[in-house]
Amino acid sequence: MQSGGDYTNGFHGELQRDEKQVPVLSALGRAKRRSRGGARDPRGGLTNGELRVSDQISEQKPLETQESPPPCTDFDVAYFHSYAHVGIHEEMIKDRSRTETYREAIMQHQSFIQGKVVVDVGCGTGILSIFCAQAGAKRVYAVDASDIAVQANEVVKANGLSDKVIVLHGRVEDVEIDEEVDVIISEWMGYMLLYESMLGSVITARDRWLKPGGLILPSHATLYMAPISHPDRYSHSIDFWRNVYGIDMSAMMQLAKQCAFEEPSVESISGETVLTWPEVVKHIDCQTIKIQELDSVTARYKFKSMMRAPMHGFAFWFDVEFSEPAKNTNATSVANGSSSVSPFTEGNQKKRSNPSDALVLSTSPESPPTHWQQTIVYFYDPIDVEQDQVIEGSVTLSQSKENRRFMNIHLEYSSAGRSFVKESVMR
Structure with a gap:
């Protein structure tokens, strides 16, 4: 996050590691769609005349x-x-x-x-x-x-x-x-920040009506990603079929993987499931971003695992920042993925060490839960990684041609000489 030239890396506080992981898992399945932006009645206005639409x-x-x-x-x-x-x-x-x-x-x-x-x-x-x-x-x-x-x-x-x-x-x-x-x-924020494409409506409002130097709340947003190890989730959805009331039903496992992991999953995870410090996928300055930038977002990443564990996929979360217009002019290093740890106080209402700096709302696994939770893109099969092993690749998020409120996710990742591609659609 940008604030007076200081950025966070999406985590707030120390990463605590145990050999025994205790992930927090919410009910599976996606909650109802979020965001509002556009129109059921495209030309607006109710017949009772109580809602005003200017005819000037x-x-x-x-x-x-x-x-x-x-x-x-x-x-x-x-x-x-x-x-x-x-x-x-x-x-x-x-x-x-x-x-x-x-x-x-x-x-x-x-x-x-x-x-x-x-x-x-x-x-x-x-x-x-x-x-x-x-x-x-x-x-x-x-x-x-x-x-x-x-x-x-x-x-x-x-x-x-x-x-x-x-x-x-x-x-x-x-x-x-x-x-x-x-x-x-x-x-305006949807799951994985950009899902539902409501930011475009904010940009439209800015370009139509906002005075020069006007305030936009939130002023900035940053989407993060990191690899995770989540064996409990995998065991719950897949390994269950190995022995069902004493019956070998492992023939169901391939279908179970497809059903469980084909689409991104919105759920809550704990910081203990995260294998590395996160990297920035996209930093948004609401004063300057153009609608065309939302069509497709691509970022390269390079992680180094903090521990030996099976890697089950990537988690995505975001922060939004509420800062004054004078502080909205210097988005540089975070857009390129560089970041530094900044001290924060408890809870989602994060404040910088300088009380004049910006308020931040975080959906990090290290923060108290929100209804956005985190978005997980699971692999069909886990990848074993060693401590300090490098995981690198790229991610592309693009608006679906079928429906611009859907999001296509294209992940390329490689580790220890093996390369993989995972594609999914967030509907």
């Missing part, structure tokens, strides 16, 4: 400078519709690390928000918009494409904030706001 066409950019927004596909419609269900919002709000870190970030940046205009991209139930209003925002545009916008509007009214929080039902790409804004806030 004269305030738009000149026609010759506008680009047509991307079409709202059937996949997008289904995606936005899934966010109309209250359960997914309950899960996110109950994630105290997530919600309380956002609230603290808003209060830490109150001087940027008080008396200013804010856009909340993918507002969901409107909780971040309300936090901003409570911090003194002059006006908050709460944008969401899902029908949850109807409930968000009712929540705003119930809290007596209709004069400050304006709910816009539609895609960021389609709704109109007839003024520039001072602040953009969004909880």
Whole structure:
């Protein structure tokens, strides 16, 4: 993470190693999809007139400078519709690390928000918009494409904030706001950071409305990866078939591997499962990143194992940082994968040793759990590695041509003279 030129490596605290590993394993299977960004009703606005969409066409950019927004596909419609269900919002709000870190970030940046205009991209139930209003925002545009916008509007009214929080039902790409804004806030991160492609909507909001020098929360994000050893998970899913009530069912093992490990798995692991210090896959500066950069991300890596163990795959997690615009100008070494350990305090709400430095929300295995957990790409068969053995290769994350909210993962890795390729799709 960037903060005044100091970076973390995605771990916060010492790695503790025992010969007996005790991994933390959540229920298998993926939770409901995350993120909101675009539109069920692409042109937004409800018929009751309570949700305001500006019709000040004269305030738009000149026609010759506008680009047509991307079409709202059937996949997008289904995606936005899934966010109309209250359960997914309950899960996110109950994630105290997530919600309380956002609230603290808003209060830490109150001087940027008080008396200013804010856009909340993918507002969901409107909780971040309300936090901003409570911090003194002059006006908050709460944008969401899902029908949850109807409930968000009712929540705003119930809290007596209709004069400050304006709910816009539609895609960021389609709704109109007839003024520039001072602040953009969004909880856009998906599993493995980039899954669901909501960051593109934040970039669109930035390019359409944010004043020069405006604040974006979070300001930075960093995706990490590291090899892991997770024998309990492998044993639970695969070795089980060797002896089932005294019957040899090992003929099932190949199918079991395919079913268990074909797609990435979202689950919680402990730091004890991680074989090396992590490396950076992608560092994002929300002030400068372009939408085209999200089409495909490639990073090379080189790890050295800290221990002798079977390697079962790679884990991915991310940090996001909430820093002021003046600190958003020097992203250099982290983008190339170099990093250094920085001192942090307990929990997900990580603070630098200098109290003026940025607040960080981490989904590291070393941090308290969040609903994002970690994303694991498992091998079909483990690879035995020795202590100090080098593991190197590359990873490419790209938007699926089938559905841009899906993510293709292409992993190349080699160790001890053997090379492998693993491809999977996060759906």
